């Protein structure tokens with residue numbers, strides 16, 4: 007085992023996932039303690055732009071696994087490719103973003119390489135005897151715990167998006183190509199179609215800002231004011247389960263325990279009471295704004311800023327006010 | 334076709350989570366335990382496949398957990414599973430998720446299953462490691478967070494849809510395969526009282542560590558991450574409630590978001 011820290015930097019369509027670049031920040035800190043290098047791994051087809059974007063974030067080395075068969079994500083092909091990168095670099099720690107892909111891939115690679123694994127971590131350190139120690143939320147954000155890894159095997163952790171800022175100002179890194187050698191049966195998953203959803207509005211899992219609406223919106227048409235605010239903020243639109251169940255928004259926009267878990271820089275909750283199952287999906291947000299007519303709504307307990315007022319007055323006024331900023 | 338559903342019993346989502354004084358775990362006494370809501374989708378999907386297709390031989394449910402976990406098994410049997418496997422041993426309590434996946438793989442590898450279903454993630458550990466790790470231990474393909482599932486007429490493959498960041502992905506997978514189930518796939522039917530009574534008579538096989546050949550070796554190959562120092566989530570400082578006319582509060586909010594929170 008070397009002292010290197012390997013980071014899987016996710017890309018789709020030659021665009022790196024910001025959460026992948028963010029992993030390079032804790033990786034650099036850990037490498038400072040182990041005395042190893044920060045090695046980034048890119049998997050895909052083409053991926054020249056992704057490589058250039060990755061160099062900006064300043065890894066010491068980049069391992070590239072490039073093959074037409076790796077154009078779309080496949081749990082089988084990508085686990086084979088990433089396990090090959092692990093074998094090539096023999097790192098002490100492997101970090102991935104806790105994105106869909108990272109969370110899907112990490113357990114397979116851990117099982118394949120005989121590693122230990124923690125998911126969705128928010129703090130990373132090394133103990134005195136050189137073992138990785140991380141902190142992660144669990145019980146839908148109602149608790150945290152430390153996870154300490156055995157020192158003698160590869161430690162894998164997926165890192166919660168938006169916990170760290172991506173490093174900038176990097177220059178050229180040393181690049182190495184690793185061939186993709188398919189494992190038997192890697193072709194058992196075929197991607198038939200990747201259809202974009204949501205039109206010009208971002209998905210809640212990839213936005214820095216989310217404007218979210220609840221039952222109080224009362225109809226799909228009324229969500230227009232939420233979309234208007236989202237557009238001026240370049241934000242995604244989210245919704246409570248009550249709003250999705252009532253058909254005001256598709257379930258793909260549901261935030262919460264049985265929806266998506268999000269950790270944006272800013273979450274604006276409009277007419278959402280703040281039920282424990284909704285908080286489960288968004289309490290990790292950096293800044294939370296609550297807009298609600300009921301001063302007793304639980305959402306105000308987690309909010310950094312609250313306005314006790316009618317959302318049908320506040321939201322359009324907010325849209326106007328933000329528009330004046332010319333972001 | 335034989336279907337296996339791997340489920341977990343977890344604290345109810347509305348439970349107040351308290352930390353044990355020694356910080357080594359949460360307080361488990363008096364906590365209401367339920368079938369994981371994501372596993373509800375998995376059992377319902379399995380039962381629907383059995384109802385729709387003549388080639389589904391059996392739906393078996395598997396759980397790893399203490400004696401109490403038998404209650405979750407009973408729910409799944411009442412919903413329509415045929416039989417169950419309960420992995421019950423104190424030695425299983427300290428396994429991490431990868432080791433649990435390795436254990437389950439060792440137990441079911443030669444069971445002749447064609448399809449394994451599981452919830453997308455567990456609402457207690459919030460990790461979703463077990464499904465993909467189990468698929469890897471079996472060297473099967475898996476599709477995570479599936480919202481639509483169709484098994485081909487010949488029972489040799491399946492088509493699944495899943496939502497990823499900003500897109501919907503449609504994939505085809507050869508069987509045997511593992512699927513983790515997301516909200517939207519289906520809703521579990523209500524386990525009626527007569528069916529809960531009938532469920533008591535369905536066979537449940539209990540297995541301990543001694544029944545798993547090479548147990549120590551199986552779990553020694555992977556994992557070993559130790560969870561400890563449990564704590565309540567970091568407190569959020571009390572928020573500011575903005576008061577006044579809408580025009581003023583909105584102006585003040587934008588100023589605070591800009592200058593104080595630096596969020597826009």
Ligand SMILES: Cc1cc2nc3c(=O)[nH]c(=O)nc-3n(C[C@H](O)[C@H](O)[C@H](O)COP(=O)(O)OP(=O)(O)OC[C@H]3O[C@@H](n4cnc5c(N)ncnc54)[C@H](O)[C@@H]3O)c2cc1C
Nearest residue numbers: 220221222246247248262263264265277278279299300317
């Ligand atoms: C197993 C399980 C899983 C669940 N998973 C989820 C999940 O993933 N996501 C989720 O969101 N929920 C989930 N729920 C449901 C959750 O318990 C709540 O029922 C839901 O979040 C309520 O949505 P809401 O806040 O929009 O509606 P309500 O609770 O009805 O709240 C509406 C709020 O709007 C306010 N309001 C009304 N009119 C106005 C106005 N004009 N201006 C401003 N405010 C106004 C009201 O004061 C109220 O606070 C789950 C429940 C269970 C049991």
